[in-house]
Amino acid sequence: MKKLVVDTHTHTVASGHAYSTIIENCIEASKKGIELIAMTDHGPAMPGGPHIFHFGNLKVIPRYIHGVEVLKGIEANIVDYDGKLDLNEERMEKIEIVIASLHDVCITPGSVKDNTRALINAMKSKYVDIIGHPGNPMFPIEIDEVLDAAIYYNVMIEINNSSLGVSRIGSYENCSLIAKHAAKKGNIIALGTDSHICYSVGEFSKAVEIIEKAGIDDDHIINNDKEKLKEYLRKKGKLIK
Template sequence: MRIVVDTHTHTIASGHAYSTIQEMAKGASDNGIEMMAVTDHGPDLPGAPGFLYFHNLKILPPSIHGVRIIRGVEANIMDFEGAIDLPERFLGKLDFCMAGYHEPCLKPGKVHDHTRGMVRALSNPYIDAVSHPGNPKYQVDIEEVVLAAKEHGKLIEINNHSFAVRTGSEENCRQFAILCKRHGVRIVTGSDAHFSDSVGEFGKVYRLLEEVGFPEELVLNTSVQKIDAYIRERKERIHSLTERILF
């Protein structure tokens, strides 16, 4: 298995990351990554960019340093009802939207709260994936989250960075991988790079997927075509939703 797409990266716009989009793309290219999602933090995280930043991502060229660019966001789940900090009119214009828990935006509660918020976020048609759902600070009922992803045709992220910074993530991520395999739920893999050198860093993810014998067909990041097909699926989902509202 070779991962050629990184669906989780932060640029200097996030306020606590240190490379520009061009530098991140160069890092991606140096590390053998063919496609990179720019997923800066949603506006409610201190230091993160505002609505207009996400609105204007459309001006980016389709590729930089030979690396295809996906316009995305890592939005914040703001309450345990699944509220998201970027309005739908912005989410709908992007290619790939993740949502996740971050402490400056929402303090941890109880397992059933975390689970409900994450399940609600996955039921939001504009949200594609939950970011670092294995974070033990926001422990969830893993099977419930995986089944919600299955029900809504959404994705579970396995985040390489979690193994280093979110202590205790490893066992949760293993459970997510085992249950995604069992229920046939697709995953995305993200480096969560906050500096250009780290784009495409997937050492821990590879090890975990190998350990659980994870099927390659459920890993979207092993080909640009699989991600493109998913983005088309997302667009159709959102299109049919707006048609339902209009008629």
């Protein structure tokens, strides 16, 4: 496997329950040879999360911090089974990378059918680039339907390293199944650390174990070339230089 140089899912103190600044995250990324991180703080529906002004003012963040390129993003909350996200279009269209995720404090876990519908409907938004931690056992899904929709709507599927250790306990088996099915279908995979403290930025070991066992090749992993990620986002209409 090629070296992973991109972390597509990181949080700062703005998320409310994370503990590092964007500067601290970039310093740690630089130490580990990470060339680009996406700053994807939780959307405003998350209790304790940032106000919408946080996302309106992302323009003040430098493109590079301590030599690490920063994409200004969001982990948007899916707030209903119709796939509605918790940030308005005016602000969403200016954001460079969007993860859409299900969190039980923002939406009540539903049936397999409900959860699957929520993810697929979220993918229909032109703003969504990644489905976050789809292996969460609190939100069981019909894996093949979600993966097929992700290909159709050109959305990446995340294998979330945090889910395999410190959060969403019980995700390993689900993530393994998702990765195996994705390897057969040809989904594009985004590995995200979901860091809530700087020390876990760029730590992908458990996620790498899963994708290697599944046989996902380098061409289908977005994290091994920052230009590959940026080109993907540009083709989706994101305003990235």
